[in-house]
Amino acid sequence: MGNTAEPAGAAGSIDGYPLLTRAAMLAVATVGATIFAISPLLPDIADSFAIAPGHAGLLLTVYSIVLALAAPIVGLTAKQLPRSRLIIAGLVVFALAWLGAGQARSFEVLLALGALAGAATGTVLPAAYALAGDLSSYEQRGRAVGRIVSGWSIAILLVVPTMAFAAQAIDWRGAFIGLAIAALGCAVAIAVAPKPPPVPALGPLVVAALVADLRAVLSDRGAQLVLAVNLIDMGAFYGVYTFLGSELRQVNGWDSGVTGLVIAVYGLGLYIVTRNAHWIDRVGKERSGVIALGGLGALLVMLTLVVGFPVLALIGLLCWGLLQGTFFTAITALATEQVVRLRGVMTAMLSCSTYVGVTLFTPCTAWLYDRFGYYAVGIACGLASIAGAALLTRVGAGARPA
Numbered sequence: 067m068g069n070t071a072e073p074a075g076a077a078g079s080i081d082g083y084p085l086l087t088r089a090a091m092l093a094v095a096t097v098g099a100t101i102f103a104i105s106p107l108l109p110d111i112a113d114s115f116a117i118a119p120g121h122a123g124l125l126l127t128v129y130s131i132v133l134a135l136a137a138p139i140v141g142l143t144a145k146q147l148p149r150s151r152l153i154i155a156g157l158v159v160f161a162l163a164w165l166g167a168g169q170a171r172s173f174e175v176l177l178a179l180g181a182l183a184g185a186a187t188g189t190v191l192p193a194a195y196a197l198a199g200d201l202s203s204y205e206q207r208g209r210a211v212g213r214i215v216s217g218w219s220i221a222i223l224l225v226v227p228t229m230a231f232a233a234q235a236i237d238w239r240g241a242f243i244g245l246a247i248a249a250l251g252c253a254v255a256i257a258v259a260p261k262p263p264p265v266p267a268l269g270p271l272v273v274a275a276l277v278a279d280l281r282a283v284l285s286d287r288g289a290q291l292v293l294a295v296n297l298i299d300m301g302a303f304y305g306v307y308t309f310l311g312s313e314l315r316q317v318n319g320w321d322s323g324v325t326g327l328v329i330a331v332y333g334l335g336l337y338i339v340t341r342n343a344h345w346i347d348r349v350g351k352e353r354s355g356v357i358a359l360g361g362l363g364a365l366l367v368m369l370t371l372v373v374g375f376p377v378l379a380l381i382g383l384l385c386w387g388l389l390q391g392t393f394f395t396a397i398t399a400l401a402t403e404q405v406v407r408l409r410g411v412m413t414a415m416l417s418c419s420t421y422v423g424v425t426l427f428t429p430c431t432a433w434l435y436d437r438f439g440y441y442a443v444g445i446a447c448g449l450a451s452i453a454g455a456a457l458l459t460r461v462g463a464g465a466r467p468a
Contacts, residue, residue, distance in 0.1 A: 073463065083201055083262060086150065087213055090194045093153055094217025096249045097160055097187040100203020100440035101129065101304075101424075103241070106230055106311030106325045108429030110238045115173040119312065122205035125430065128177050129184040134421035141414020142214045149410070150256050151199040156189030157253040164246040188421075192414035199409050200262060201404035208351060212343020219340055219391065220312045222333025230326025283313040283411050289404040291461045293419040296397050298454035299359060301423030302447035303390060305431035306366050312372070313440050317374040331380050343395045351403075352461050354394035359455035361389045363448045370444030400461065 104111075104126050112122035140152070163183035170176040198214040201336050225248070229241035314325050346354045365385055372378035400410055401416045427447075434442040 077089045078415050081287055083260060086197075086259040086261055087201065087332055089252055090153065090197055091214050091217040092220070093157055093190055093249075093252040093256065094194050095212060095220035095225055096157070096217075096245060097190045099229065099245060100183060101126065102222055102226045102329070103229045104129070105308055106226070106315070106329065107233055107238045107241070108312065109315070111176075115176075123171070123432075124306075125177060125180045125356075126169060126424065129180045129187075130421040130424040130428075132181040132184035133188040134418045134425060135187040137192050137414040137417035137421070138280070138411070139261070140189045141192050141411040142279055149200060150259075150262070152193040153190050153197070154185045154253045154256050156193070157249045157256075159183075160186035160190065161246040161249040161253070161364065162243040164249075168243040168246075170239075185410075188414075188417060192410065193341065194419045195398055195402065195413035195416065196410040198398075199406075199413070201273035206399045207285050208347035208395060208399045209344040211402065212340040212346065212395045215343075215391075215395050215398055216337060216340035218394070219333045219335075219337030219387070221386075223330050223337055224333070226333070227323075227326040227330045228355065234321060234323045279408055279411055283405050283408055283415055286405050288461055289412060289415070291416055291457060292341045292397060292400050292404055294460045295355070295359075295454045295461075296401070296416055297419040297423040297426075298457070299362070299390075299393055299397070299423070299448050300420040301427030302362070302366065302450040302454070305427040305447045305450075306370065306425045306441055308428060308431065309440060309443065311372050314379070318376065328376075328380065329383065332383040332387040332390075335384045335389075336391040337387075339388050339391030340395055346392065346396050346399065351396040351399045352458060353392050353401070356455050356458050357460060358389045358393035358396065362386075362393070363452035363455065365389060366448040366451060367386070367441075367444040370440040373440065378455055397423050397458075 088279040108122045108126075110117050111125065113121045115122070160183050163179045163186060167176055167183075170179060191251055194214055194217075195211065198210045201210055225245070229245065232241040232244055311325050311329065313319060314328060322326070365382065369379075369382040369386060398413070400418065401412050405412050427450075431443045431446065434446055
């Protein structure tokens with residue numbers, strides 16, 4: 067089990083830094099919106115470049131792969147920098163990438179800019195998660211992480227529908243330019259927000275030290291289990307989500323705007339959980355995650371069956387947000403409690419495991435979708451969630467910090 071001793075200078079409550087907390091939450095919402103927004107916009111992106119939607123899906127694949135590679139690299143090499151500085155740098159690069167995408171006239175250029183945005187996202191997300199750990203005590207970790215993670219719900223509830231309607235009213239390029247402007251606004255807010263004292267530097271940047279840090283994380287049993295469970299859940303999540311927008315549009319005859327609004331119901335469920343995440347601390351992070359994964363095992367199957375029934379689809383999406391929000395808050399809080407002296411590296415590896423899961427699951431679920439339909443994707447991903455629940459029971463709560 068990971069070392070759970072808190073680093074010196076850890077804050078007792080996120081309430082002491084309200085502007086920084088809200089700005090970090092909005093930063094997560096901004097960069098997190100990308101992967102959700104791409105799915106319902108794939109038909110529009112494909113049309114603009116005269117390519118097949120399946121080929122346009124490479125944008126999602128490239129974005130995910132680069133994010134998975136960038137997160138641990140940044141986490142290892144930038145551990146001496148303040149979290150806020152990393153978030154600002156990532157937001158600026160993210161904004162430049164999507165501003166450039168708005169001018170792209172070939173799909174190859176768009177892929178390159180999508181890769182740059184993926185690298186920027188791989189910088190912002192783990193730094194924001196680690197910041198939640200820095201701003202909270204062990205007992206309040208779930209609440210603090212929930213506050214930052216609620217940015218994902220804002221992404222789906224507000225940002226994705228706004229981008230969908232912007233794409234419908236203008237085009238998809240204008241939607242991503244708007245996202246870039248939002249990223250710059252978040253960067254400014256974080257720059258001016260009061261900040262906690264910096265975490266002491268962990269030593270010089272040498273290759274041997276970087277390798278030792280990575281080995282310390284990957285050899286820790288608790289860290290291994292947390293990363294493996296997160297990989298399984300996120301692979302299963304995106305396996306179902308990747309085709310959700312296309313399936314809703316095809317089966318119900320909706321446009322991108324209506325589809326974005328429907329998907330936003332998932333964000334509502336996510337928001338409800340993450341804004342009330344203090345109950346996860348009371349129930350227990352491991353237990354909450356196991357319960358959520360068990361529920362997802364059944365829900366993902368049912369959701370793929372009801373996409374053609376709008377009312378049932380809305381109920382299913384709301385429940386999906388509640389369960390996925392519970393799991394993600396719990397697993398992120400658990401991640402901050404493994405190898406605490408390397409919290410930034412651990413949260414970077416958590417982001418890495420997310421997009422490794424996406425990269426591994428997406429080709430398999432795409433094959434299932436093409437051969438057997440959406441229901442087969444739901445069965446496979448539901449079974450994966452059950453396997454993740456079984457694995458998570460082995461994590462254990464660990465020793466509380468003194």
